[in-house]
Ligand SMILES: O=P(O)(O)OC[C@H]1O[C@H](OP(=O)(O)OP(=O)(O)O)[C@H](O)[C@@H]1O
């Protein structure tokens with residue numbers, strides 16, 4: 001990593017705050033709202049997320065609800081790609097597919113519209129944070145079921161101690177700006 005990139009990453013790190021015992025006891029919640037509020041870190045985050053993919057041919061960015069929507073749409077426009085939402089249950093209005101998955105705190109379900117992906121579409125999965133990797137794995141399963149090809153994962157933050165990467169296919173690159 002270049003010196004200036006690692007300096008930029010440190011700036012971002014300084015704008016993520018720890019909230020102990022949220023949403024339940026024992027969880028240290030990584031809150032990105034300070035990073036969103038500062039116009040400099042807001043734009044810096046978009047730029048740093050774009051870097052690893054800027055020479056790739058990308059058809060779609062799939063953002064995971066809800067915090068994955070924030071930078072996912074920007075990443076899509078920066079790549080001249082489309083954006084598709086991966087949503088929590090009962091939010092999408094048209095025909096959809098679903099998958100269940102485990103969270104650091106509980107279980108949940110993710111859904112995508114059946115027509116969100118065309119056969120062979122090259123898709124990046126984006127979220128603000130990877131914890132157990134359950135959400136990212138579930139999103140990848142949905143995309144593959146619809147005929148898409150996952151070409152990479154993009155996160156601002158990765159909780160490395162939870163080893164979420166182990167859940168993902170090894171040959172697909174994972175780009176996390178900050179690893180904790
Ligand atoms: O790697 P995992 O263990 O699956 O956890 C990561 C997911 O958890 C958080 O979302 P959350 O479910 O809290 O919802 P939100 O984005 O709507 O706040 C985060 O934004 C990721 O989507």
Ligand SMILES: Nc1ncnc2[nH]cnc12
Pocket residue numbers: 027028029030031104105129131132
């Ligand atoms: N520790 C954490 N902080 C913020 N979002 C999360 N999603 C899952 N675990 C999380």
